[in-house]
Amino acid sequence: MNEHRVVKVSKYLSKHLRHQPERLGLTLDDNGWVEIDALLRAAGEHGFRITRAELDHVVATNDKKRFAVRDDDPVRGALIRASQGHSVEVDLDLPPAEPPAYLFHGTHPRAVAAIRAEGLRPMNRHDVHLSPDRETATRVGARRGRPVVLAVDAGAMHRAGHVFRVSANGVWLTAHVPVGFLRFQDSSPGA
Incomplete structure (x- = not known):
């Protein structure tokens, strides 16, 4: 996968997982997760085909780790979400943490x-x-x-x-x- 394609897929995922899931007909759950199969299907239906291998590559190689994947949901299967930066309402369910001094x-x-x-x-x-x-x-x-x-x-x-x-x-x-x-x-x- 060339770098241009990696950037293009990453930006596409960020746009739809952080800001505009409804443009693809997707609904994020309360914690920002969506089924990977539904995301890939919706992207293809909207003219931006992404393979699971491409998605996995973007998630694994993104230097900012913008996306998280879970494969442990027994009902919905594999899920993906943006790690942060949402403008749509989600609760990332992150516990309070003590920060470093600065x-x-x-x-x-x-x-x-x-x-x-x-x-x-x-x-x-x-x-x-x-x-x-x-x-x-x-x-x-x-x-x-x-x-x-x-x-x-x-x-x-x-x-x-x-x-x-x-x-x-x-x-x-x-x-x-x-x-x-x-x-x-x-x-x-x-x-």
């Missing part, structure tokens, strides 16, 4: 003024996404140009009663990061 958030310079005023908000997602290290946050922020990396005093937030959860792929999730818990930095060399 987490990081990558963004772009145009967002900094709003973040300084309101803190980090989930925008069109359910939660704010935080990275466990500066390098990952830098890559996330670089998707829209020069990245800005914010350090989040997650330990202090946790002590203040804010709830954190961690997805299967290591992305930390929380409802909101107030301004007082943010440390503004950039990711230019030597910063």
